[in-house]
Amino acid sequence: MQEDPETLLALQRANIVAQYHQAHQAGSPQDLSLWKVTNHQGFLQDKELPSPSPREVKKLLQETRRADKWIKMLKRWDHYLLSEKLRRWVYKGVPPQVRGQEMKEAALVSSRDIMQMDLDVNRTFCSHTMFWDHYGVGQRALFHVLAAYSSMVYDTEVGYCQGMSEIAAILLMFLPEEDAFWALTQLMTDDRHAMHGFFDPGFPKLLRFQAHHERVLQRALLDLRKHMDEEQMSTGIYTPKWFLLCFLGRTLKLWDAYILNGERVLTAMAYTILKVHRKHLLKLPLEGLREFLQDSLAQPWALEDEAVLIRASMTQLRRMRCDLPPPAGPEEFPTRPLGLERVSPAPGPLLPSSVSEPPPRVEEPASPGPSHQPEPPGPPPGQAIIQPPPQRWNSLPTLPTLPVKQDGAGRQPPDMVGLKTKNVVSFPSAPAWATPEALRWTRPWSTPGTPITGSPQPPRDDAVRPSIPFLPLSHCSSCPSLGSPAQARDPLPSTSTGQLDARRPQGQIVAVSAGARRLWPAVTVPCLVLLSLPEGGTPRTGHQPLIQRDLGWPSPGLCGGRGDSSPPQAQH
Amino acid sequence: MAKQYDVLFRLLLIGDSGVGKTCLLCRFTDNEFHSSHISTIGVDFKMKTIEVDGIKVRIQIWDTAGQERYQTITKQYYRRAQGIFLVYDISSERSYQHIMKWVSDVDEYAPEGVQKILIGNKADEEQKRQVGREQGQQLAKEYGMDFYETSACTNLNIKEPISFTQPRKVRTCMTEGLKLVGGSSEDSNQEDVTLTVDTGPTQHRLHFAMLLGN
Numbered sequence: 001m002q003e004d005p006e007t008l009l010a011l012q013r014a015n016i017v018a019q020y021h022q023a024h025q026a027g028s029p030q031d032l033s034l035w036k037v038t039n040h041q042g043f044l045q046d047k048e049l050p051s052p053s054p055r056e057v058k059k060l061l062q063e064t065r066r067a068d069k070w071i072k073m074l075k076r077w078d079h080y081l082l083s084e085k086l087r088r089w090v091y092k093g094v095p096p097q098v099r100g101q102e103m104k105e106a107a108l109v110s111s112r113d114i115m116q117m118d119l120d121v122n123r124t125f126c127s128h129t130m131f132w133d134h135y136g137v138g139q140r141a142l143f144h145v146l147a148a149y150s151s152m153v154y155d156t157e158v159g160y161c162q163g164m165s166e167i168a169a170i171l172l173m174f175l176p177e178e179d180a181f182w183a184l185t186q187l188m189t190d191d192r193h194a195m196h197g198f199f200d201p202g203f204p205k206l207l208r209f210q211a212h213h214e215r216v217l218q219r220a221l222l223d224l225r226k227h228m229d230e231e232q233m234s235t236g237i238y239t240p241k242w243f244l245l246c247f248l249g250r251t252l253k254l255w256d257a258y259i260l261n262g263e264r265v266l267t268a269m270a271y272t273i274l275k276v277h278r279k280h281l282l283k284l285p286l287e288g289l290r291e292f293l294q295d296s297l298a299q300p301w302a303l304e305d306e307a308v309l310i311r312a313s314m315t316q317l318r319r320m321r322c323d324l325p326p327p328a329g330p331e332e333f334p335t336r337p338l339g340l341e342r343v344s345p346a347p348g349p350l351l352p353s354s355v356s357e358p359p360p361r362v363e364e365p366a367s368p369g370p371s372h373q374p375e376p377p378g379p380p381p382g383q384a385i386i387q388p389p390p391q392r393w394n395s396l397p398t399l400p401t402l403p404v405k406q407d408g409a410g411r412q413p414p415d416m417v418g419l420k421t422k423n424v425v426s427f428p429s430a431p432a433w434a435t436p437e438a439l440r441w442t443r444p445w446s447t448p449g450t451p452i453t454g455s456p457q458p459p460r461d462d463a464v465r466p467s468i469p470f471l472p473l474s475h476c477s478s479c480p481s482l483g484s485p486a487q488a489r490d491p492l493p494s495t496s497t498g499q500l501d502a503r504r505p506q507g508q509i510v511a512v513s514a515g516a517r518r519l520w521p522a523v524t525v526p527c528l529v530l531l532s533l534p535e536g537g538t539p540r541t542g543h544q545p546l547i548q549r550d551l552g553w554p555s556p557g558l559c560g561g562r563g564d565s566s567p568p569q570a571q572h
Numbered sequence: 573m574a575k576q577y578d579v580l581f582r583l584l585l586i587g588d589s590g591v592g593k594t595c596l597l598c599r600f601t602d603n604e605f606h607s608s609h610i611s612t613i614g615v616d617f618k619m620k621t622i623e624v625d626g627i628k629v630r631i632q633i634w635d636t637a638g639q640e641r642y643q644t645i646t647k648q649y650y651r652r653a654q655g656i657f658l659v660y661d662i663s664s665e666r667s668y669q670h671i672m673k674w675v676s677d678v679d680e681y682a683p684e685g686v687q688k689i690l691i692g693n694k695a696d697e698e699q700k701r702q703v704g705r706e707q708g709q710q711l712a713k714e715y716g717m718d719f720y721e722t723s724a725c726t727n728l729n730i731k732e733p734i735s736f737t738q739p740r741k742v743r744t745c746m747t748e749g750l751k752l753v754g755g756s757s758e759d760s761n762q763e764d765v766t767l768t769v770d771t772g773p774t775q776h777r778l779h780f781a782m783l784l785g786n
Contacts (some may be wrong), residue, residue: 240615497735
């Protein structure tokens with residue numbers, strides 16, 4: 001029977017997917033001889049390794065003993081946190097088995113808003129099965145995402161702001177922990193959502209959207225505006241909930257639209273709500289207005305065709321040239337690339353292993369020239385931050401593929417040189433302090449000021465993942481998010497794009513996977529739309545333990561469009 | 573449309589995040605308690621109308637987000653408040669320590685002479701108590717505030733602080749002969765009137781437990 005080409009293609013695709021799936025289930029490599037050439041850190045060597053000398057055996061035993069002690073210490077981390085004992089043990093060397101966990105703990109406590117997060121995590125969607133258990137798995141994931149994002153080595157400008165927990169929780173309902181982290185990063189910093197400005201101190205973007213919303217009211221719903229003024233219902237009462245949380249109390253459908261079309265959905269939705277309910281609202285006194293706009297609206301909307309309405313509103317607003325507020329000022333964007341360590345983090349370096357060499361100052365010019373000022377190839381120093389258009393460091397197309405941090409002794413993989421050159425060429429607008437030499441690829445959970453490569457730790461792409469530290473197999477079984485055999489293998493993306501290939505330094509695994517990681521959120525976010533829409537297949541609704549997960553990559557069934565590098569374009 | 577009340581009072585709840593401001597509000601206006609609330613984003617308010625000597629008094633209570641960052645939004649609402657509740661959690665020493673900061677904010681942004689009331693909430697959690705009742709009393713005395721320990725959970729003392737100065741103010745308004753009754757559209761800013769006749773509420777406080785009924 002002749003199959004039509006499309007069916008064949010689909011079968012082929014399914015086949016490939018199945019193969020990956022099988023490989024995943026098969027676990028670690030079957031060829032045991034591989035272990036003979038695998039060194040302490042998991043790297044394959046050219047020759048078979050000699051059996052360990054008595055001295056090495058002794059050292060390994062010592063390390064194992066230390067690891068046990070560390071595991072005990074990690075269990076009572078808060079107790080040891082600032083103790084002299086911790087310092088002493090760190091100087092002795094953190095065993096690789098626990099290093100990841102220790103870094104994670106240290107970074108998480110570096111967040112300034114731990115207490116606030118603790119409060120909010122326990123009141124975020126507590127009616128959802130995933131989050132109702134205090135300190136349960138779901139809440140832990142939420143806490144990790146928020147703490148990693150707000151840690152002193154990640155987004156130090158926004159940190160944690162109330163409202164972010166709801167956004168992160170929604171992401172976690174459909175994504176594993178670390179993917180949710182990257183999706184959050186993407187939402188905060190990409191061009192279409194740029195939620196950074198919503199949560200930044202002073203709420204610059206909220207104020208801008210609020211002012212715009214008032215303008216729309218003035219132009220299109222004058223009678224309602226007058227009524228609201230008379231009743232002293234100011235827009236400032238309801239807009240924070242609407243804009244910061246993206247009407248989250250309402251419906252995930254709107255969230256999908258927001259993911260897809262970005263911030264203009266917020267303007268359109270605000271307008272749509274008031275327009276649709278105008279007649280009703282005009283009759284309501286202040287209390288009724290509040291109840292309607294703050295509480296009743298949180299119930300699922302009775303109108304079936306809200307999507308149609310919102311799109312109609314978007315068209316109408318565009319015709320009125322009111323679909324978006326005036327462009328954002330630079331204050332709404334991160335002024336420094338996320339993930340760049342602070343020079344002097346507030347809690348102080350918990351791990352003094354950097355003591356032999358202070359962490360290099362981030363402001364230092366990357367180029368070896370004599371100048372002490374940053375010398376960007378594009379805008380002059382200082383103005384890169386002030387002048388519009390602002391630097392959007394984390395929007396994908398402009399983000400340099402960050403190299404692994406170089407250690408103090410100048411040890412670095414030879415291919416990094418090629419990487420650097422390529423990146424500098426690729427991103428001419430980046431100021432010098434942000435060029436790859438100056439940027440150090442830091443882990444969101446790593447200790448501020450701790451040079452990660454000061455240890456024998458190999459540079460791995462895991463470095464950027466908040467929940468999967470470097471951990472050899474089967475250690476620290478007390479922590480379910482660690483030590484899964486699956487995690488020890490690096491999941492290099494099976495698909496890559498032209499864009500990625502262009503940046504890919506040949507033969508440099510680290511850079512490839514780091515670049516791919518960067519690409520991933522851009523693909524994730526549209527996938528969320530597919531996930532949430534009823535026609536997008538069975539949504540992943542529950543939290544799955546990390547061990548069972550596919551290493552942070554969406555399973556193909558969930559994310560059919562992963563191969564497409566370009567996110568869906570705004571539909572209008 | 574005719575007003576459903578004669579006098580309006582705006583009260584404001586401030587204090588650290590998680591001390592139970594929203595719970596207090598819900599307990600007072602709806603007599604409900606939910607152990608799980610979502611965090612307040614920005615501001616919110618609820619209203620309740622009570623009757624004092626035949627005068628309908630509408631109490632509008634504004635709830636605010638506790639995170640410091642939200643002060644840029646919430647401080648705009650201090651100005652219009654006639655009474656401010658500073659809430660701390662008796663099981664959190666930290667929230668008690670921060671009351672000083674909140675007081676200085678009130679001094680900066682709220683109208684002068686606004687009545688402040690200190691509330692130690694979660695009084696039902698006696699086993700977790702970190703702040704003694706005396707400490708609360710002492711602090712209240714220091715800043716010239718009233719002090720109550722309340723529990724939104726067990727409904728302890730909720731009505732008392734809410735009924736703090738209203739009778740006095742209402743009476744003052746009445747004796748001043750201000751047009752309060754039968755509020756029509758021209759009285760749209762009558763609440764400002766109560767501000768102008770406020771002759772130092774701290775000296776003439778009356779506590780009417782009967783005000784709201786028991």
